[in-house]
Amino acid sequence: MATIVVPAGHPAALVRSAAGLEPARAVAAGCTACDLYARATQTVFGEGRHDAPLMLVGEQPGDREDLAGRPFVGPAGAMLDKALDEAGIDREKVFVTNVVKHFKWRPSGKRRLHERPTAAEIRACRPWLDIEREIVRPDLLVALGATAAQAIIGRDFRITERRGEVLPPVDGGPKLLATFHPSAILRARTPEDRERMLAALIADLTTAADVIAR
Ligand code: URA
Secondary structure, X not given: OOOOOXXXXXXXXHOOHHXXXXXXXXXXXXXXXXXXXXXXXXXXXXXOOOOOOEEEEEOOOOHHHHHHOOXXXXXXXXXXXHHHHHOOOOHHHEEEEEOOOOOOEEEEOOEEXXXXXXXXXXHHHHHXXXXXXXXXXXXXXXXXXXXXXXXXXXXXXXXXXXXXXOEOXXXXXXXXXXXOOHHHHHOOOOHHHHHHHHHHHHHHHHHXXXXXXX
């Protein structure tokens, strides 16, 4: 993988990836590289095996993840677990994380509604994802949804055009694949759309299982 570039003064500069995930998680817990930390409960660092062959990357923690301090444990996580199960992938063998590690939200009555992170917030959080990738060194990275896909593969990437394709490694990194975000399936407008999108997510994760089995 290409050398990680950590901006001067970024908390991730204190981390040596050779030390492993736990020291990185501990430093990330105090990250103030963008303003999102101020309204979030905690940093939600990735979790899973330090040598997982498959890394799944979502957008940012949701309300439940913010409270639990763990990625994909709310409704989107339940949808992801269902799709992983159907694809024959044991979540224990996967490293799960997000491009942004603090929950960005706005109040709506008593609820906290998800807000999409800005390009600057995604950039500020990038060193943490790079450190996770450097430590875990997965064979395949699956981007869940457009925000993750564009942050990782490139701003011009369109899920609608290239969903489910196994893309070659860049700079010695893992192979890449982008698919629907489980939350997009939960938000589908009709039961038919929901079925179609879930089937696509399962098909893409089945492709992922084949890639890591090779
Ligand atoms: N959505 C995400 O992108 N990540 C989570 O961890 C939960 C919901």
